[in-house]
Amino acid sequence: MSPPAAQSPIESLGVVVPTYREAGNVGRLIHAILAVAPRAKIVVVDDSPDLATRDAVLALDLPDVRVTHRDSKGGRGSAVIEGIAQLLDLGCATLLEMDADFSHPPTQIPDLVREAQQRGLDLLVASRYLPQSEIRDWPLSRRLFSKSSNLLARAVLGVPIADYTNGFRVYSRPAAQIIRDTCGKQGRGFISLSEILVNLHSRDFRIGETPTVFVNRTRGESSVNFQEIKNAATGLVKIWSLQRRLRGERERVRLGASDPRGVEPPSSRREAVELLSDHRAEL
Numbered sequence: 207m208s209p210p211a212a213q214s215p216i217e218s219l220g221v222v223v224p225t226y227r228e229a230g231n232v233g234r235l236i237h238a239i240l241a242v243a244p245r246a247k248i249v250v251v252d253d254s255p256d257l258a259t260r261d262a263v264l265a266l267d268l269p270d271v272r273v274t275h276r277d278s279k280g281g282r283g284s285a286v287i288e289g290i291a292q293l294l295d296l297g298c299a300t301l302l303e304m305d306a307d308f309s310h311p312p313t314q315i316p317d318l319v320r321e322a323q324q325r326g327l328d329l330l331v332a333s334r335y336l337p338q339s340e341i342r343d344w345p346l347s348r349r350l351f352s353k354s355s356n357l358l359a360r361a362v363l364g365v366p367i368a369d370y371t372n373g374f375r376v377y378s379r380p381a382a383q384i385i386r387d388t389c390g391k392q393g394r395g396f397i398s399l400s401e402i403l404v405n406l407h408s409r410d411f412r413i414g415e416t417p418t419v420f421v422n423r424t425r426g427e428s429s430v431n432f433q434e435i436k437n438a439a440t441g442l443v444k445i446w447s448l449q450r451r452l453r454g455e456r457e458r459v460r461l462g463a464s465d466p467r468g469v470e471p472p473s474s475r476r477e478a479v480e481l482l483s484d485h486r487a488e489l
């Protein structure tokens with residue numbers, strides 16, 4: 207389905223919210239999103255062990271808000287990718303991902319969407335690590351862990367972005383299609399945020415950052431645990447190897463060698479835009 211050509215990015219916005227035990231947050235968050243983006247379509251992908259979060263969404267009874275409940279904790283990244291696929295099917299031209307716990311201020315959504323469009327970006331990261339950014343109420347241990355994870359990811363992967371792990375991001379439709387078709391293979395949790403960066407950067411998609419204010423959650427429980435951290439470390443190694451493979455493929459294509467990828471996803475943004483013809487109008 208194609209969005210009408212006249213729609214502005216905020217009018218054709220789709221928002222994906224991954225949830226794990228967020229019954230106390232999700233309803234308020236959806237109202238807060240719709241207060242600033244009344245035409246947005248919202249997809250919640252919930253992996254909670256009970257139905258409280260799903261029921262909190264259903265109780266809102268809003269036509270453009272849907273919730274998918276999955277049977278096990280499939281990971282934040284896989285939930286986002288599933289939500290992105292649904293939003294693409296709904297015809298959204300601009301997509302945004304954000305957490306359910308109000309760490310990502312919904313009031314910044316219109317500015318993010320506008321900035322992504324004005325700068326011609328395929329991915330705009332709301333970043334906690336720019337000079338004007340702010341992190342509120344995080345304990346020192348959490349700050350140190352997050353900062354060092356980001357420095358490590360940047361050192362290994364080299365995508366010129368300061369914040370690899372904040373899941374408050376805007377995507378163009380072509381970028382979202384690449385994410386749907388290529389990501390979620392190097393881990394299912396928070397590491398998918400880095401996998402997305404590498405898959406888009408390796409294909410010359412346009413990536414930028416803008417400052418944000420990140421606020422520690424005040425309701426609900428953290429889902430971060432040791433297993434998640436271990437999975438992220440393994441995922442980082444896999445993504446590094448993926449990045450080398452993508453670079454090799456690009457080089458082979460550049461040198462005119464026959465394309466060994468068969469029906470694999472496009473190796474550059476240009477190729478992606480040429481192939482993804484269903485939304486030529488907005489590209």
Ligand SMILES: Nc1nc2c(ncn2[C@@H]2O[C@H](COP(=O)(O)OP(=O)(O)OP(=O)(O)O)[C@@H](O)[C@H]2O)c(=O)[nH]1
Nearest residue numbers: 224225226251253280281282285305306423428429
């Ligand atoms: N669907 C789904 N969502 C998840 C999963 N793990 C976390 N989330 C959601 O992803 C978002 C980010 O997770 P958080 O637990 O807030 O992670 P964090 O911000 O690093 O840490 P805290 O805010 O301290 O909990 C929240 O909306 C969570 O509910 C998961 O396995 N599946």
Ligand SMILES: [Mg+2]
Nearest residue numbers: 305307309423
């Ligand atoms: Mg959080």
